[in-house]
Amino acid sequence: MGRWVYFVPLALFAALAGYFGVALFSGRDPRELPSALIDRPMPAFVLPGLGDGGGVTAAGLRGGVVVVNFFASWCAPCRVEHPLLLRLARQERVHVVGIAYKDRPEDSRRFLAELGDPYRGVGVDRDGRVGIDFGLYGVPETYVVDRAGHIRKRFVGALTPLVVERELLPLVRALERP
Amino acid sequence: MIIELGHFALALALFLALIQAVVPMAGASRRLVGWMEVGRSAALGQFALVALSFAALTHAYVTSDFSVANVVQNSHSAKPLLYKISGVWGNHEGSMLLWVLILALCGAAVAVFGDNLPRELRARVLSVQGMVASGFLLFILATSNPFERMIPTPGDGNGLNPVLQDPGLAFHPPFLYLGYVGSSVAFAFAVAALIEGRVDAAWARWVRPWALVSWCALTVGIALGSWWAYYTLGWGGWWFWDPVENASLLPWLSGTALIHSAIVVERRDTMKSWTILLALLTFSLALVGTFLVRSGVLSSVHAFAVDPERGVFILGLLVLAIGGSLVLYAVRAPALQGGGLFAPISREGALVFNNLLLATATATVLLGTLYPLFLDAVGGAKISVGPPFFNGTFLPLMVPLLMAMVVGPLLAWKRGDLLAALQRLWVAFGCALAVVLGGLWWAGFGPVLAVLGLGLAAWIAAGVLSEWGERVRLFRVPLRDSWRRAAGLPRAAYGMSAAHFGMAVMVAGIAGQAFEQERIESLRAGDRIALAGYELVLREVRRVPGPNFIADEAEVEVRRGGVVVDVMRPQRRLFTVQGQTTSLTAIRTGLAADLYLALGEGDPASGWTIRAYHKPIVSWIWLGALVMALGGVVSLTDRRWRVGVAARRAAAVPAAAE
Amino acid sequence: MRVFLLLFVLMAPAWAVLPDERLGDPALEARARALSRELRCVVCQNESVDDSAAPLARDIRVLLRERLAAGDDDRAAMGFLVARYGDFVLLRPPVRADTWVLWFGPFAVLLVGGVVTVLALRRRAGGVGPQKLSAEEEVRLAALLRDEEGRR
Numbered sequence: 001m002g003r004w005v006y007f008v009p010l011a012l013f014a015a016l017a018g019y020f021g022v023a024l025f026s027g028r029d030p031r032e033l034p035s036a037l038i039d040r041p042m043p044a045f046v047l048p049g050l051g052d053g054g055g056v057t058a059a060g061l062r063g064g065v066v067v068v069n070f071f072a073s074w075c076a077p078c079r080v081e082h083p084l085l086l087r088l089a090r091q092e093r094v095h096v097v098g099i100a101y102k103d104r105p106e107d108s109r110r111f112l113a114e115l116g117d118p119y120r121g122v123g124v125d126r127d128g129r130v131g132i133d134f135g136l137y138g139v140p141e142t143y144v145v146d147r148a149g150h151i152r153k154r155f156v157g158a159l160t161p162l163v164v165e166r167e168l169l170p171l172v173r174a175l176e177r178p
Numbered sequence: 179m180i181i182e183l184g185h186f187a188l189a190l191a192l193f194l195a196l197i198q199a200v201v202p203m204a205g206a207s208r209r210l211v212g213w214m215e216v217g218r219s220a221a222l223g224q225f226a227l228v229a230l231s232f233a234a235l236t237h238a239y240v241t242s243d244f245s246v247a248n249v250v251q252n253s254h255s256a257k258p259l260l261y262k263i264s265g266v267w268g269n270h271e272g273s274m275l276l277w278v279l280i281l282a283l284c285g286a287a288v289a290v291f292g293d294n295l296p297r298e299l300r301a302r303v304l305s306v307q308g309m310v311a312s313g314f315l316l317f318i319l320a321t322s323n324p325f326e327r328m329i330p331t332p333g334d335g336n337g338l339n340p341v342l343q344d345p346g347l348a349f350h351p352p353f354l355y356l357g358y359v360g361s362s363v364a365f366a367f368a369v370a371a372l373i374e375g376r377v378d379a380a381w382a383r384w385v386r387p388w389a390l391v392s393w394c395a396l397t398v399g400i401a402l403g404s405w406w407a408y409y410t411l412g413w414g415g416w417w418f419w420d421p422v423e424n425a426s427l428l429p430w431l432s433g434t435a436l437i438h439s440a441i442v443v444e445r446r447d448t449m450k451s452w453t454i455l456l457a458l459l460t461f462s463l464a465l466v467g468t469f470l471v472r473s474g475v476l477s478s479v480h481a482f483a484v485d486p487e488r489g490v491f492i493l494g495l496l497v498l499a500i501g502g503s504l505v506l507y508a509v510r511a512p513a514l515q516g517g518g519l520f521a522p523i524s525r526e527g528a529l530v531f532n533n534l535l536l537a538t539a540t541a542t543v544l545l546g547t548l549y550p551l552f553l554d555a556v557g558g559a560k561i562s563v564g565p566p567f568f569n570g571t572f573l574p575l576m577v578p579l580l581m582a583m584v585v586g587p588l589l590a591w592k593r594g595d596l597l598a599a600l601q602r603l604w605v606a607f608g609c610a611l612a613v614v615l616g617g618l619w620w621a622g623f624g625p626v627l628a629v630l631g632l633g634l635a636a637w638i639a640a641g642v643l644s645e646w647g648e649r650v651r652l653f654r655v656p657l658r659d660s661w662r663r664a665a666g667l668p669r670a671a672y673g674m675s676a677a678h679f680g681m682a683v684m685v686a687g688i689a690g691q692a693f694e695q696e697r698i699e700s701l702r703a704g705d706r707i708a709l710a711g712y713e714l715v716l717r718e719v720r721r722v723p724g725p726n727f728i729a730d731e732a733e734v735e736v737r738r739g740g741v742v743v744d745v746m747r748p749q750r751r752l753f754t755v756q757g758q759t760t761s762l763t764a765i766r767t768g769l770a771a772d773l774y775l776a777l778g779e780g781d782p783a784s785g786w787t788i789r790a791y792h793k794p795i796v797s798w799i800w801l802g803a804l805v806m807a808l809g810g811v812v813s814l815t816d817r818r819w820r821v822g823v824a825a826r827r828a829a830a831v832p833a834a835a836e
Numbered sequence: 837m838r839v840f841l842l843l844f845v846l847m848a849p850a851w852a853v854l855p856d857e858r859l860g861d862p863a864l865e866a867r868a869r870a871l872s873r874e875l876r877c878v879v880c881q882n883e884s885v886d887d888s889a890a891p892l893a894r895d896i897r898v899l900l901r902e903r904l905a906a907g908d909d910d911r912a913a914m915g916f917l918v919a920r921y922g923d924f925v926l927l928r929p930p931v932r933a934d935t936w937v938l939w940f941g942p943f944a945v946l947l948v949g950g951v952v953t954v955l956a957l958r959r960r961a962g963g964v965g966p967q968k969l970s971a972e973e974e975v976r977l978a979a980l981l982r983d984e985e986g987r988r
Contacts, residue, residue, distance in 0.1 A: 005952070006511050009455060010504040013462075017497055019548075022555045023475045024489045033560060033878065036922035102891075128895050135920040137879050138892065413887055420882045519960060530957075534949050542942040549929075549938045558934050562876045564884070564927030571942045700855045778854070787854060 035143075035154040036135050042068075042149050043133035047123030050105050050112075056097055056123035061145065065175045067096045067168070068143040069119070070131060072103040073111035075139045077158035082115045084159045089118035094172055098122045101131050101139050144168065146175045181246055184234025185325040188275075191227035191282070192315040194220050198285070198308030202301035203373075214297050217304035218289040224311060225286035232266075232279045235324050239266050244335055247328040248272060254335040256726065257343065264348030270472060270488075271324035273351060277468075278314050280352075280359040285311065288363060288388075295384055302370035303363070310362055313495045321488050340727075340753060340760050346406035350399060354426060357396025358464040361429055363388040364436065365461035368454045369503050372510040377454060382444035385457065387814055389440060392460075393433045394810035400426050401803035409765055412776045414694075414791050416799065419568040421476045424547040425467030428540055432460040435536040442529050445591060447517035449526070451507075452533070454514065458507060462500040463540070469496055476551060524594040528586030535579040542571050580634055580685065583678055584641025588648065602648055606640035621693070631689025638682035642675050673813025677806045684802025690795035700785040710792035712773065713737040717745075719777075719786055727751040729762075732777045732786060736766065748777040748788075772796050853886060857894070859901050868901045871910060875900075875917060876927050884927060 037043075042058050049055035061068075069085060071078040088094040098119035100108040105124055112122070125131055134143065134151075142155040153171055155163060198220035205213025238246045239262045242255045252269045253262055267276040285307040292300045318324075367385040371377045403426070408416040417423065436456040442449045470476050473489025520526040546563045554560055584606060588599035613636040617629035647653070649671065650663040697707045701716040708714075715735040722729045729751040736744040746764035753760070766773040771794040780786030853872075859865040872886035877893040885893045885900075896917065903913040917925050929935050 003512050006451070007508040009459075010501070010508050013500055013504055016466075016548075017493065017501070019552055019555050020469065020473075020475065020493055020496075023551055024473060024486060024493060026555065033924060034922070036918070036920060036924075128892075129899070132895060132899060132920060135922070136892075411887075412889075415887060418882055516960065520957075522957070530953060534946070534953055538942060538946045538949055541945045545938060545941045549935075553934060560922060560924045561929045561935065562924050562927055563929050563938065564876060564882070566874060566928035567938070570928075571939075575942065575946070698853055698855050698858075 033137065033156070035151065037151045038154070039150055039152070042143070042145050042151050043130065045123070045130045045133060047099065047125055047130060050100070050109050050122050050124060054121055056099065056121045058149065060121075061097060062147070062149040064095055064147055065172055066145045067094055067172065068099060068134075068145060069096060070099050070101045070125075070134070070136060070139050070141045071108075071111075072101050072139045073107040074103065078111075078140045079115065081140055081158035081160075082118075084161065084164055085118040086116045088164065088169075089120070092169065092172075094169075095120055099130060100124050101136070102126065102128045142168070144171050144175070180234050180237055181243070181325050181327070184231040185323070187227045187231040187234070188315065188319060188325075191224050191231065191278075192312060192319060194224045194227065195308045195311040195315055198224060199305055199312050200308075201305075202308075203305035206298040206301040206305070206373075209298075211297065214301035217301045217308070220308065221282070221285035221289040221304050224308075225282040228275075228279050228282040228315075232275055235272060235275060236263060236266050239263065242335070244333070245327050245329065245331040246324075247326045248324040250328050250332055250335045252335070260345070260348060261343040265342070267351050268342050268347075271318070271322045273355075274314070274318050274322050275324055276351065277355055277359055278311060278318065280355050281307070281311050281314065281362060284360060284363050284388075288366075299367075299370055299374065299381075299384075302373055303366040306366035306369045307362065310366075310499060313498065317488075317491050317495060321491055340751070340758065344406065344410065346402055346409070350402040350406060352399075353395050353402060354399030357392050357394075357399050357433075358426075358429060358467065360388070360392025360395055361433060361461040361464050363392065364457040365503070368457035369506060371454060372503075372506045375510060375513055377443065377450040377514050379444045379447055382440045382453070386437065386440045386444070389433065389437050389457070389460075390810050390814050393430070393437055394807045394814075396426070396430050396433060397803055397807040397810070400430060401800050401807075404803075405800045408796070409763055412761060412763060413789065414772075414774050414793055414796070416796075419546070419565050421547050422467075422471050424543050425463075425470050428463040428467065428543055428547075429460050431536050431540040431543065432456060432463055435533045435540075436460055438529050438532050438536075442526050446520065446526055448520070449530070450514045450516055451511040454511060455507060456533075458500075458503045459540075462496075462503070463544075465492075465496050465499060469493060470547075476547075518592070520591070521593040523589065523596045525586060525589045525591045527594070528582060528589055531582055532579060532586065535575055539572055539575045539579075542575065543568065546571070577634065580638060580681065583681070584638055584645060587645050587674065603641055603644055606637050606644050609640040610634070610637035612636075625692040628689045628692030631692075632686055635682045635686035635689060638685065639679060642679045642682065646671075646675055669816035670813045673809045673811075673816065675809070676812055677809030680802045680805030680807075680809055682802070683798050683805055687795050687798030687800075687802055690798065691793065693794050694796075695792040697788075697790045699788055699790075700780065701788050702785045703782070705785070707788065707790055709773075709790050710771070711738060712792070713740075714775070714788075714790055716786070716788065719780070719782065722749070724751065727753045730777065730786075732775075732788065734764070734775060734788070736773065744773075746773070746775050748775045750777045750779075767797055769797065770795065853897065854894070857897055857901065859905060861905075864901070864904050867910065868897070868904055871900060871904075871913060872897055874914070874927050876925050878921055878925055 042061070044058045046057045047055055067088065071082075085096055089096045096118050098121070100122060102125065103111075108122065108124070112119075123130070128136075134141075135154075137156060140158055142159055143151050144153045144155075146152050152175065153167070155168065159168065198217055201213050201220070202217030205211070205216065235246075235248070237243075238249050239253050240259065242249065242253060242262070244250050248269065248271050252272070253265045257265065265272070267273045285304060288295075288300065288303055288307065292303070295303070364385055367381070367388065371381055400423075403423070404416045407418070408414055436453065439449050439453045439456055443453045469489070469492045473492055474486060475489065518526075546567050549563055550561055584603065585596075585599050588594075588602055589596070610633040614629055614633035617632055618626070621629060646664075649667060650660040652660050655663075695710050697709050699705070699707050701707070703716055703718045706713055706715040713736075715737065717733040717735055719730055719732045722731045729749045731747050731749045734746045734748070735742050736746060744766055746766060748764040749762035751760050751762065752758075761776055761778070764775045771792055774791040774793055776789040778787030778789065853869070859868060869886060873884050875885040875896065877883045877885050877888035877890055877896075879890050879892050880888045883890075883893075885896050900913055900917070903916055908916070914926070923930055929938060931939050
C-alpha cells in the first residue's frame with residue numbers, strides 16, 4: 001500500500017481536471033436551466049383575452065402541436081424575436097399562441113399592432129401566476145407543446161434564426177407527424 | 179508610446195521569466211554558482227519590467243487614455259482618481275497584470291530577503307517561481323492583453339458602474355492576490371524540497387514566514403470582501419457561500435493547516451510529506467479558484483467576462499503546475515520519512531487533529547462548490563448547493579477544532595497530559611459556562627445555538643489568556659518574575675495568542691447575528707420605528723441632485739430615551755445615464771452594535787419603505803479577522819525567523835525550548 | 837465609536853420583503869421567512885428569495901405566503917415550487933441517490949482521513965520499538981548491572 005498512497009492526490013486532481021475539461025468543452029452555459037416540466041403536461045390555465053374577446057385555455061390547445069410564447073411590451077428582446085414568430089405563424093403555418101406576461105392589455109395591443117400579430121390567441125397573465133406555473137424565468141420564453149398537451153422543449157430568451165432552423169422547427173415538424 | 183512600452187516590458191519579462199525558470203534549476207543540479215545566481219538577477223529584472231508594465235497601464239487609466247481598449251471598457255473620465263486607479267484591476271486583463279506583478283514581487287522578495295537560504299534551495303525556489311510566472315505572462319500576452327489599442331478612439335469610456343466605485347472594493351483585490359499569489363512561494367519551496375529530496379527543520383523555518391505573509395494577506399482580503407458585501411448589499415448579509423467566496427476560503431483553510439503543520443516539521447522533524455502536500459495544495463487551490471472565476475464554468479456575481487479560450491489556457495496551466503507538482507510528490511515524497519514519534523495525546527497530536535479537521539473542511543467546501551458542476555457534467559440533475567448545506571456541514575467541523583484550539587498549546591510535545599491541560603483550563607470553562615447560562619437566562623432557549631457559540635468564544639478567549647498565564651506562571655511566582663517571563667516570551671507565542679484571540683472575537687461576532695432585529699416599514703414624514711431601544715423618526719425625504727444622479731435622501735433621527743443621538747441619511751440614487759438605481763445604506767457602527775438603514779421605493783403620499791436593522795457586535799466579525807491577521811504579523815517579527823540574518827548566526831541559534 | 841458611513845448599494849426597482857407582503861399572522865410569517873431563505877432566487881446570482889430584490893423573487897414570496905395561508909404545510913408549499921422550477925430552486929440539496937456523495941462526503945472524508953492518519957502514525961511507531969534481548973544478552977546485562985551495583 002505504502003508507495004501507492006502518494007499517488008492519490010494526483011489521481012484526485014486528474015479526476016478534477018477531467019471534470020473541468022468536460023464542463024468547458026461541453027459548451028454548456030451554466031446559466032441555462034432546463035425546464036422541470038419537460039414531458040409533463042402543460043399547466044392547466046384559463047386566461048382572458050386582450051379585450052377583443054377570446055382568451056386562451058390549456059384545454060383548448062390540446063389536439064395539435066402548439067408553440068406557446070411568453071412576451072411583454074416592455075421586453076426589448078421580445079421585439080427582436082417577433083419577426084421570427086411572424087414567420088413561424090405565417091410562412092411555416094405553426095400554431096403560435098401568445099401569453100402577455102405582466103403587461104397591461106392596452107400596452108400589449110399596441111405592441112402587436114405595431115409589430116404584427118402572429119398569435120392565434122393571446123392570453124393575459126397580469127400577475128404572472130401562469131408564468132410561474134410554467135416555471136418561467138423571464139420574458140421572452142417559448143415552449144413547444146405536443147398534441148397530448150405535454151411540454152417538449154423550452155427556449156429561454158429571444159429566439160434566433162439558427163435556433164428556429166435547427167431546433168424549434170424540426171421539433172414541431174416531428175411532433176406533427178401522425 | 180507608453181502603452182507600447184508597457185507591452186514590450188511584459189514580453190521582456192516573459193523572456194526573463196523563462197530564463198529564471200531554466201537556468202537556476204540547471205545550476206542547482208550542477209552546482210554552478212554563476213548559473214544559480216542568475217536566478218536572483220532574473221527575478222529582480224522580471225519584477226522591474228512587470229512593475230513598469232503595470233505603471234504603464236495605470237498611467238493610461240489615470241490620464242483616461244481612451245485609445246486603449248481596456249481603459250475604454252472599464253473607465254470613464256468622470257471617475258474620481260481613486261477609482262480610476264482601482265479600475266486598473268477591476269477587470270480581467272488588468273487583474274491578471276496585478277497577479278503577475280505580485281508574483282514577480284514575491285520572486286524579487288525571495289531574491290532580496292533569501293540570504294539565509296542555502297544557495298541551491300534559493301535557486302530552485304526562484305526557478306519554480308519563474309516557471310509559474312512564465313505560464314501566466316504567456317497567458318496574458320496570448321489571451322488577455324490589456325494593452326490593445328482601440329482605433330478609432332472613442333470620446334469617453336463605458337466604465338462607470340457605480341457599484342464598483344467603492345473604497346472597500348478598491349482594496350479587496352490587492353490583498354486577496356497577495357494572499358493567493360503569495361502562496362506560490364510556499365509552493366515553490368515545496369517543489370524545491372522535493373527535487374532536492376530533503377525536508378528538515380531548517381526548511382520548515384525558512385518556509386514559515388512566507389506562508390504566514392500570504393495567510394495574513396488572504397485573511398485581510400477575505401475580511402475586506404465580506405465587509406464590503408455587508409455595507410453594500412442592503413440587507414446586511416456578509417457571507418453567502420458564493421462559489422467565488424468559497425474559492426478564496428479554500429486556500430485560506432489549507433494555508434491555516436500549513437502554518438500549523440509546519441510547526442511540527444520544525445520542532446519534531448516529522449509530518450514532512452503531509453506538510454509538503456499542504457504547501458502544494460494551497461497554491462493549487464488558489465489556481466483552481468482562478469480557473470473557476472475566469473473560465474465561465476460557474477456562474478457567479480463575481481465572475482469576470484467569460485471566454486472559453488481563456489478557460490482552456492488556464493486549465494492547461496493548472497494541469498502543468500498542479501499535475502506536475504503532484505507527480506513530483508508521488509515519486510519523491512516516500513523518501514521523506516520522518517523522525518520523531520509522538521503519542522496521540524500530545525502537542526503534535528493536537529496539530530494533527532487541527533490538520534485533519536481543516537483538511538476535511540477544505541474538502542467539504544470544495545465538494546459543495548463543485549458538486550452542481552459535477553452533477554451537470556455527467557448529465558445529471560441541476561441542483562443548487564447553498565448556505566443550508568455549508569452551514570450544516572462546515573460549522574460542525576469547525577466547532578471541535580475551535581474547542582481544541584486552546585487545549586493544544588497546553589499539551590507537551592511527544593507525550594502530553596490531557597487531564598492536566600484541561601485542569602489548567604478550569605477558569606476558561608467557568609467563563610464559558612457563565613456566558614452560556616447567562617445567555618440562556620437572558621434570551622431563552624430559542625437561539626440556543628447562538629448562545630453556545632458565544633460560550634465557545636468565551637472558552638477560546640479565556641483559554642488563550644489561561645495559556646499565557648501558564649507560561650508566565652501568573653500568580654504562582656512573584657509578579658515581577660511573571661513580568662520578566664512575559665517580556666522574554668518569543669514573539670511567535672504572542673502572535674499565536676493574538677491570532678487565536680482574534681478567532682474568538684470573530685466567533686462571538688458571528689454568533690451575535692442571531693440576535694439581530696429587523697423592521698421593515700412604510701413610513702411617512704413624522705412616522706417612527708421602535709427598534710432595540712432606539713426610536714427612528716423619519717423627518718423627511720428630500721430630492722438631492724448629484725453630479726450624475728438624482729437621489730432621494732431620507733433624514734432619519736435616531737433617538738434614545740427621547741434624546742436625539744444621531745441623524746442618518748440613507749439614499750436612493752437614480753443614475754440618469756444608465757437608468758440604474760442604487761441605494762446608499764446608512765450605518766451607525768458601534769462596538770456594541772450597528773444600526774443599519776436602507777431606503778426603498780416610495781413617495782410622500784403613500785410612504786417610503788425603510789429597512790432598519792439592529793445588529794449586535796457585527797463589527798466584531800471583521801475586528802476579529804483583523805486581530806487574527808495582526809497576530810500573524812506579530813509572529814513574523816519573531817527573531818527566530820528573521821529572514822536575511824547571516825547564515826552563521828542562523829546556524830548558531832538553537833531551537834528555543836519552551 | 838461612532839462612525840457614520842454612507843456607502844453604495846446596488847438595487848433593483850423592487851425591494852426584498854416589502855411591508856405589504858407580510859402576513860398578519862406572525863407564526864405564518866415566520867414560516868414564510870424561513871422557507872424563503874431556503875429558496876433560491878432563480879434569476880439572481882446566488883441569492884435567496886428572501887434576500888432578493890428581483891420581481892420574480894417577490895412573486896414567489898407572495899405565492900409562498902398564499903400557499904401557507906391556504907393551509908399548506910412546509911413540504912407542500914416547497915413542493916409546489918419544486919414542481920415548477922425543479923430541484924434547482926432548493927438551496928438545501930435534497931438527499932437522494934445522486935447527492936449521497938455530497939451529503940455524506942464530508943463525513944466520509946473525516947473518517948478516511950482519521951483512519952489514514954492513525955495507520956500512518958502507527959506504522960511509523962511499530963518500526964522503531966525496543967527490540968527484545970536474546971537470552972545471552974540478558975545474562976550479560978544482568979552481569980553488568982551487578983558490577984555497577986558492586987562499584988557503588
